Amino acid sequence: MKPGIPKGTRDFSSTEVARRNFIFNTIRYAFELHGFQPIETPSFENSSTLMGKYGEEGDRLIFKILNSGDYLNKVDNELLASKNSTKVTSKISEKALRYDLTVPFARYVVQHQNEITFPFKRYQIQPVWRADRPQKGRFREFYQCDADVVGSDSLWQEVEFVQLYDAVFSKLNVKGTTIKINNRKILSGIAEVIGAKDKLIDFTVALDKLDKIGKDGVIKEMLSKEISEEAIEKVQPLFDFTGSNTDKLASLKAMLSDSEEGLKGVEELTFVINHIAELGLQTATLELDVTLARGLNYYTGAIFEVAAPKEVKIGSIGGGGRYDDLTGIFGLKDVSGVGISFGLDRIYLVMDELGLFETVALPKPKVLFLNFDEDENLVKMKAINELRANGIKTELYPDVASSNNQQKKQWKYVDKRGIEFVVTSIKDGKFKFKNTQNREENDLTIKEIIKKVQ
Amino acid sequence: MKPGIPKGTRDFSSTEVARRNFIFNTIRYAFELHGFQPIETPSFENSSTLMGKYGEEGDRLIFKILNSGDYLNKVDNELLASKNSTKVTSKISEKALRYDLTVPFARYVVQHQNEITFPFKRYQIQPVWRADRPQKGRFREFYQCDADVVGSDSLWQEVEFVQLYDAVFSKLNVKGTTIKINNRKILSGIAEVIGAKDKLIDFTVALDKLDKIGKDGVIKEMLSKEISEEAIEKVQPLFDFTGSNTDKLASLKAMLSDSEEGLKGVEELTFVINHIAELGLQTATLELDVTLARGLNYYTGAIFEVAAPKEVKIGSIGGGGRYDDLTGIFGLKDVSGVGISFGLDRIYLVMDELGLFETVALPKPKVLFLNFDEDENLVKMKAINELRANGIKTELYPDVASSNNQQKKQWKYVDKRGIEFVVTSIKDGKFKFKNTQNREENDLTIKEIIKKVQ
Numbered sequence: 090m091k092p093g094i095p096k097g098t099r100d101f102s103s104t105e106v107a108r109r110n111f112i113f114n115t116i117r118y119a120f121e122l123h124g125f126q127p128i129e130t131p132s133f134e135n136s137s138t139l140m141g142k143y144g145e146e147g148d149r150l151i152f153k154i155l156n157s158g159d160y161l162n163k164v165d166n167e168l169l170a171s172k173n174s175t176k177v178t179s180k181i182s183e184k185a186l187r188y189d190l191t192v193p194f195a196r197y198v199v200q201h202q203n204e205i206t207f208p209f210k211r212y213q214i215q216p217v218w219r220a221d222r223p224q225k226g227r228f229r230e231f232y233q234c235d236a237d238v239v240g241s242d243s244l245w246q247e248v249e250f251v252q253l254y255d256a257v258f259s260k261l262n263v264k265g266t267t268i269k270i271n272n273r274k275i276l277s278g279i280a281e282v283i284g285a286k287d288k289l290i291d292f293t294v295a296l297d298k299l300d301k302i303g304k305d306g307v308i309k310e311m312l313s314k315e316i317s318e319e320a321i322e323k324v325q326p327l328f329d330f331t332g333s334n335t336d337k338l339a340s341l342k343a344m345l346s347d348s349e350e351g352l353k354g355v356e357e358l359t360f361v362i363n364h365i366a367e368l369g370l371q372t373a374t375l376e377l378d379v380t381l382a383r384g385l386n387y388y389t390g391a392i393f394e395v396a397a398p399k400e401v402k403i404g405s406i407g408g409g410g411r412y413d414d415l416t417g418i419f420g421l422k423d424v425s426g427v428g429i430s431f432g433l434d435r436i437y438l439v440m441d442e443l444g445l446f447e448t449v450a451l452p453k454p455k456v457l458f459l460n461f462d463e464d465e466n467l468v469k470m471k472a473i474n475e476l477r478a479n480g481i482k483t484e485l486y487p488d489v490a491s492s493n494n495q496q497k498k499q500w501k502y503v504d505k506r507g508i509e510f511v512v513t514s515i516k517d518g519k520f521k522f523k524n525t526q527n528r529e530e531n532d533l534t535i536k537e538i539i540k541k542v543q
Numbered sequence: 544m545k546p547g548i549p550k551g552t553r554d555f556s557s558t559e560v561a562r563r564n565f566i567f568n569t570i571r572y573a574f575e576l577h578g579f580q581p582i583e584t585p586s587f588e589n590s591s592t593l594m595g596k597y598g599e600e601g602d603r604l605i606f607k608i609l610n611s612g613d614y615l616n617k618v619d620n621e622l623l624a625s626k627n628s629t630k631v632t633s634k635i636s637e638k639a640l641r642y643d644l645t646v647p648f649a650r651y652v653v654q655h656q657n658e659i660t661f662p663f664k665r666y667q668i669q670p671v672w673r674a675d676r677p678q679k680g681r682f683r684e685f686y687q688c689d690a691d692v693v694g695s696d697s698l699w700q701e702v703e704f705v706q707l708y709d710a711v712f713s714k715l716n717v718k719g720t721t722i723k724i725n726n727r728k729i730l731s732g733i734a735e736v737i738g739a740k741d742k743l744i745d746f747t748v749a750l751d752k753l754d755k756i757g758k759d760g761v762i763k764e765m766l767s768k769e770i771s772e773e774a775i776e777k778v779q780p781l782f783d784f785t786g787s788n789t790d791k792l793a794s795l796k797a798m799l800s801d802s803e804e805g806l807k808g809v810e811e812l813t814f815v816i817n818h819i820a821e822l823g824l825q826t827a828t829l830e831l832d833v834t835l836a837r838g839l840n841y842y843t844g845a846i847f848e849v850a851a852p853k854e855v856k857i858g859s860i861g862g863g864g865r866y867d868d869l870t871g872i873f874g875l876k877d878v879s880g881v882g883i884s885f886g887l888d889r890i891y892l893v894m895d896e897l898g899l900f901e902t903v904a905l906p907k908p909k910v911l912f913l914n915f916d917e918d919e920n921l922v923k924m925k926a927i928n929e930l931r932a933n934g935i936k937t938e939l940y941p942d943v944a945s946s947n948n949q950q951k952k953q954w955k956y957v958d959k960r961g962i963e964f965v966v967t968s969i970k971d972g973k974f975k976f977k978n979t980q981n982r983e984e985n986d987l988t989i990k991e992i993i994k995k996v997q
Contacts, residue, residue, distance in 0.1 A: 092592060092650045092873045095638050098585035100651055102658065103665070106581040122931050124938030126906040127560040131552030131684055132586065132640075132670065133606075138546060152587075155607040155636055157674040161626040169623055172615040182609055184549050186586075196546045197554055204556065206959045208941050211557070216586065220611040230585055241941035245920065249939075252928070367921055368928065419546045452580040466699065467821055474706070474822065477576050484578030485703075487662050487695035505660045 097221070097229030103452050109232075109437065111449045112261065113214060116234045116431055119257045123249060125212040125236045130193040132216075133184045140185070142192045142418065150219045152229075153182040186218040190235045191415070191428075198239055199419035207240030226403070226434060237428030239415060247361045247391045247411070250429045251375055252368065254395055254407060257431065259371035262445050265398035266373045266406070271381035272358050273388045273410070275341060278351015279327075279379075282344065283320035290382065292316060296327060297380040304328045327379060334362045334377045341379070357390060389413040393429055397439045406435045453482070455542055456510040459499050460486040465515050472512075472520065472535045479539050510542055551675070551683030557906050563686075563891065565903045566715065567668060570688045570885055573711045577703060579666040579690045584647040586670075587638045594639070596646045596872065604673045606640040606683075607632055640672040644689045645869070645882075652693055653873035661694030680857070680888060691882030693869060701815045701845045701865070704883045705829055706822065708849055708861060711885065713825035716899050719852035720827045720860070725835035726812050727842045727864070729795060732805015733781075733833075736798065737774035744836065746770060750781060751834040758782045781833060788816045788831045795833070811844060843867040847883055851893045860889045907936070909996055910964040913953050914940040919969050926966075926974065926989045933993050964996055 094100060101109065117127075133154055140148055160181045161169070168176060187193055190213045198205065214234045223229060236253065238246050251268055258266045280289040291314040295307050302310070307328070311321055326340040338359050345351030358377065365375050373395075381392050390411030397403050409429030416424045440446055456476060458469045469485055476483040490496040503511055503525060513521040519532040522541070533541065548554060555563065571581075587608055594602055614635045615623070622630060641647055644667045652659065668688045677683060690707065692700050705722055712720045734743040745768040749761050756764070761782065765775055780794040792813050799805030812831060819829050827849075835846050844865030851857050863883030870878045894900055910930060912923045923939055930937040944950040957965055957979060967975040973986040976995070987995065 092654045093589065094585050094592075094650075094654075095587060095589055098587065100585070100655065101583040102655070103580035103582055106583055110581075121906055122934070122936050124908045124936060126557035127564075128557060129555040129560055131548050131554070132672070133549060133552065133684075135547065135549055138548075149611070152611075153609040154640075155609050155632065157603070157606075159628045161628045161631060164626075166624075169626070170620075172618075172623070174613045174615045177615060178609065186608075196548075200546045200548075201554065201556070206956060208956075210938070218586070230587075238941060243914075243941040243943070245914075245924070245939060246941055248924070256931075364921060364924070368924060452575055454578045460697075460699075467818060470699070470702070470818070470822060477710075480576070482576050482578060484664070485699060487692065487697040487700055489697070502660060502662075 095229070097223035097227075099228065099230070107452050108440075108446050108449050109433065111446075112433060112436055112440070113232075113234070115260050116257055117212070117214065119253060119260065120212040120236050123210075123236075123253050123256070125210045128194075128197060128211050128213055129215060130187070130190075130197055130213070133186050134193060134196065136179070136183055136185045138196050139188055139192060143188055147188060150221055151188050152186040152218045152220055153178055154184040154186065156181055156183055187215070188219060189217050190215060190233045190430075191237075192418075194235070194237060195416045196419055198424070199416050199421045202421060208238055209240055210236070210238045212236040226438060228434065232433040234431040234433060235428055236430075237426055239424050239426040242413075242425040244357060244360045245364075246427050247357075248364045248368070250393065250409065250427065251361065251365050251373075252370070254393070254429065255370040255373040258373060258395070261436070261440065263398060263406075263436070263439055263443065264372040265400075267396040268370075268373050268375050269378040269381050269394045269396060270358065270361065270375060271378055271392045272354040273390055273392060274350045274354030274357065275345065275379060276354075276382060278345040278348035278354055279324060281348040281351060282323050283316060285316065285320065288314065288316050288320075293380050293382045299328070299330075299380075330379060334366075334375065337377045337379070338362065361391065383408055383410075387412055391427065397435070398443070401439050401442050403435055403438060405432070406439060407431045451507070453506050454484040454508055455481050456483045456512065456538070457503055457508045458483070458485045458512045459496075459503075459514075460489045461496060461499075461514060463489045468515055469512070472538075475535050476539060476542070479543070481539065481542050510538075512538070549683070551677035551681075553682065553684070561906050562894075562900050562903050563887065565900075566887060566890055566894070567686075567688070569714050570711055571666070571668060573707060573714065574666040574688075574690050577664075577690075577707050577710070579664045582648075582651060582665050582667055583669060584641070584644075584651055584667070587640050588647060588650070590633070590637055590639045592650050593642055593646060597642055601642060604675055605642050606672045606674055607636040608638040608640065610635055610637055641669070642673060643671050644669060644687045644884075645691075646872075648689070648691060649870045650873055652878070653870050653875045656875060662692055663694055664690070664692045666690040680892060682888065686887040688885040688887060689882055690884075691880055693878050693880040696867075696879040698811060698814045699818075700881045701811075702818045702822070704847065704863065704881065705815065705819050705827075706824070708847070708883065709824040709827040712827060712849070715890070715894065717852060717890070717893055717897065718826040719854075721850040722824075722827050722829050723832040723835050723848045723850060724812065724815065724829060725832055725846045726808040727844055727846060728804045728808030728811065729799065729833060730808075730836060732799040732802035732808055733778060735802040735805060736777050737770060739770065739774065742768065742770050742774075747834050747836045753782070753784075753834075784833060788820075788829065791831045791833070792816065808844075815845065837862055837864075841866055845881065851889070852897070855893050855896050857889055857892060859886070860893060861885045905961070907960050908938040908962055909935050910937045910966065910992070911957055911962045912937070912939045912966045913950075913957075913968075914943045915950060915953075915968060917943045922969055923966070926992075929989050930993060930996070933997070935993065935996050964992075966992070 139151055164180045216230055216232050218230050254268050280286040295310040299307050308321055326344045342355050381394055388410035392410040393408055394405045395407035397406050411427035413425050415426040473483045473485055486499050490499055511523045511525055522533045522538055523530045593605055618634045670684055670686050672684050708722050734740040749764040753761050762775055780798045796809045835848055842864035846864040847862055848859045849861035851860050865881035867879050869880040927937045927939055940953050944953055965977045965979055976987045976992055977984045
């Protein structure tokens, strides 16, 4: 039997865990610095909590858990004979694995509304599961890192989230990210202006290709999607949508002058963009991107997406936005929310490609005591305890070497794990201490070793 | 629709997450200090990896994941009509949630044997799932914290694990734990001496009641289990099994003098007990407990179990032992392993009962800037950025207060979250800074605030 794991899942080696934890810890630190509090929810929820929240496609991608015991006993014979998998599922499965962190969070807020102090700034770093077709950078089990505020519609939150993205990526040394921002109300304004709400997606998809196929190409595509020439004429400014964010805002303001909602969107964006300009960012750039339309049916205000530094070809490494009725699905109305998410796996790939993991300390002992003579071990173990009491990661090689070959094996272990300091033997109450980097050897007391290593 | 979660699962509030992380971080720190490296494995494994590894009862308690898509399509009609849940399961479910960390670890070692440097000291802190009947302290989703060494049969590992238990519980301030130790070979020796291997469990179960029902009661129970009077006579010393570990070892040595395996067990225990006596423990006590028989069919050498301090009535808070053929089930023979586990939920209950969470810092901002005047917010946000750059958790209350009532709401928020320092307003370039503990108020510059807070 050759052991393996399900496709789309991964084992993580010590090095990978250390690197992932470096990212997690950086995000967690920034979340807490910005006033977010952690919560955790169960890995599986009642199916009724999840089903129907992510559309038909989402329902299909949710991993369902089989009921325990004699689960077929109560299923109707006829239904079973029909072999209708979807209908049978609802009879034999009551629980399902979390698909994202947003729906469980909404459920949490409603369920615990009396214990929560609003506005509630929560963060959550947990895995989610999707029965998606695995491909490069897409897995069936992966982590999401979400921060959301519920119970406040202050635009200062949007300002803070831009700063939070900048803070995390700067701390990770991922320089040159682009934080794209848009507003659902601007998209609605454009829909109003072109006179066809149902064409909005076609419109933004076409507009998004401006860089690639040019103005003429975009207009051609729009016409083919039955967007009228008249409508296209009205949004003319979008085809020369370059320049600073301020230029873009001015151009939008003029274009959307007939749409109340559109102008509200411009006003909101102006607030965020101007305040960020005042406050400054460390390494990121904030860019108004009117083609940004992720989760169109979901967001009601700001929409965010973070693009990796230009030298790395990869999709977005984060995203989010404002949604005005997160908890409505669970019966708590009028709670506004806004949040962002970090894509751990994509960030990992970016950092790996940029060589940013070199400084991440690997989980290995700082000092290894070799085990060449059983009679020395008790004294060595006492010394090891002293090093550990001083916070120094220390190990005794477990098995005693009774031959030259076995001694070589221990030196190989030192080499393979890249251990910096080694104690070989004891002489006259002093330890033979070797620096494997510069090959320096000294006879030291335990106090001297501690000093040298720290 | 009233939202809820599946029975046996839990939501964790910020306070609970902070406390749990305090325990996790303490364990993780000690694991790394003692030379263990982290790995992580997927939440679900192929069913074939897990099924049959935990006995019939275990198989029943494993959560199975339904195949995706039209999973009923390929199932034989007749089989389906038979409504045999167990047989149908193997046709409609190929994956299952991890039941413990040991089997996935064994699978990991075999799968990655060529990348691993042996002896391999790994730790793993991840949740596991069991479809058990939920009760106090028993959940369907819970964390295990395991440290194991594979590829070494040195008894120094056993010594180290006793020290590791002591290090973790001392660091957690859980004083007065009892680390019970036994050895499977001693149990085998006893079985040999009483001439009935199949009676070993009955024997140890009865012996375990010595404290409660006295010598006569125990003998009566043994006789009722058809353990012969002659056998009972032979193990007479076990009925007066008090005194120091050294006394107990001497008594075992005499009693098991005819059993080679038993004597080997005594020798191994002597090694661990004597070395721990030399090295000393911080707050735990090591106690030879010959009735300790957990996982009898699994362990081959040392057996560990940790009892909580006597003032807390709760089961074991950790356990482990040596198993000589962990990876054999996956085709890699002759790899000896030894490991221990920490029971997070039980430890949490113990610490809660002993009031040991008081010092755990809650995830809340150190400084809150109240939001009474929108015109002040940009200057406040600049100040907040400076505080954050100095590592001080700081927040701006999101929504501006435009009435007395809304100002009160902000003060209530300060109170509810127990925030220590508050900035109310700005005057002549200085911040009105209030210490909510001693009610002291000062007009300070941002540099002065940083100094005061740090």
